[in-house]
Amino acid sequence: MRKPIIVGNWKMNKTMKETKEFMEAVDAAAASENATYGIGAPYTALSTAVAGAKNLIVAAENCHFEDTGAFTGEVSVPMLQEIGVTHCIIGHSERRTMFGDTDETVNKKAKRLIEAGITPILCIGETEAQYDAGDSEKVIRDQLTGSLADMCPKCVGNMVIAYEPIWAIGTGKSASVEIAENCCRIVRDQVRVMYGDDAAENVRVQYGGSVKPNNIQEYMAQPDIDGALIGGASLKADSFIEIIEKTK
Numbered sequence: 001m002r003k004p005i006i007v008g009n010w011k012m013n014k015t016m017k018e019t020k021e022f023m024e025a026v027d028a029a030a031a032s033e034n035a036t037y038g039i040g041a042p043y044t045a046l047s048t049a050v051a052g053a054k055n056l057i058v059a060a061e062n063c064h065f066e067d068t069g070a071f072t073g074e075v076s077v078p079m080l081q082e083i084g085v086t087h088c089i090i091g092h093s094e095r096r097t098m099f100g101d102t103d104e105t106v107n108k109k110a111k112r113l114i115e116a117g118i119t120p121i122l123c124i125g126e127t128e129a130q131y132d133a134g135d136s137e138k139v140i141r142d143q144l145t146g147s148l149a150d151m152c153p154k155c156v157g158n159m160v161i162a163y164e165p166i167w168a169i170g171t172g173k174s175a176s177v178e179i180a181e182n183c184c185r186i187v188r189d190q191v192r193v194m195y196g197d198d199a200a201e202n203v204r205v206q207y208g209g210s211v212k213p214n215n216i217q218e219y220m221a222q223p224d225i226d227g228a229l230i231g232g233a234s235l236k237a238d239s240f241i242e243i244i245e246k247t248k
């Protein structure tokens with residue numbers, strides 16, 4: 001039985017002060033035996049988030065795959081380990097589009113995180129043009145083939161994979177429940193093709209893209225959707241608490 005995991009991705013939002021206020025408002029609501037709740041915060045807010053998290057898990061939003069070196073502006077996995085984050089989002093479409101992340105670099109990040117005991121939340125998903133062309137399944141399978149290359153089956157089974165169609169991110173145009181379930185099923189099937197039944201049955205697959213308090217339950221009711229990666233609706237404490245309460 002897979003434990004659901006719902007994570008807010010704050011992106012480039014929230015100062016340390018705002019993070020402290022959010023944790024004080026939300027953390028107690030996240031106590032649950034049945035599901036895991038968490039937030040992904042900018043680097044500067046991570047220590048504050050970890051300090052305020054008794055129930056929420058805290059994720060970084062990116063990392064570098066090298067431990068040290070001349071990589072101005074980057075943050076390594078040991079640095080995240082020292083802060084105490086337990087999860088790290090990698091390969092978000094905004095990073096792939098604006099900051100040059102590729103399946104190859106995402107694969108290196110995933111491997112380094114797993115080695116450090118930090119759970120990767122690997123993001124994949126197709127563009128609107130790819131969706132319109134009927135290429136969603138091919139894009140999903142290709143991204144996973146690259147991003148999950150040469151890993152151990154157990155490691156992949158312990159990961160979280162977020163299917164986020166780019167056309168649904170921040171647009172208010174969420175994927176229909178049927179599309180989301182079908183694509184999350186394809187994600188699981190591709191894990192099965194690459195790493196076998198155990199990895200496929202254990203890996204947790206999230207849907208992301210305009211998830212809100214008013215649609216979270218229908219996504220969570222789908223057999224291949226084990227959680228959500230939530231942008232805009234995770235920024236306000238009351239909206240995130242509503243999502244938590246509706247999925248406990």
Ligand SMILES: O=C[C@H](O)COP(=O)(O)O
Binds near residue numbers: 009164
């Ligand atoms: O990582 C989260 C996604 O980019 C979804 O963002 P959104 O919920 O604002 O559409």
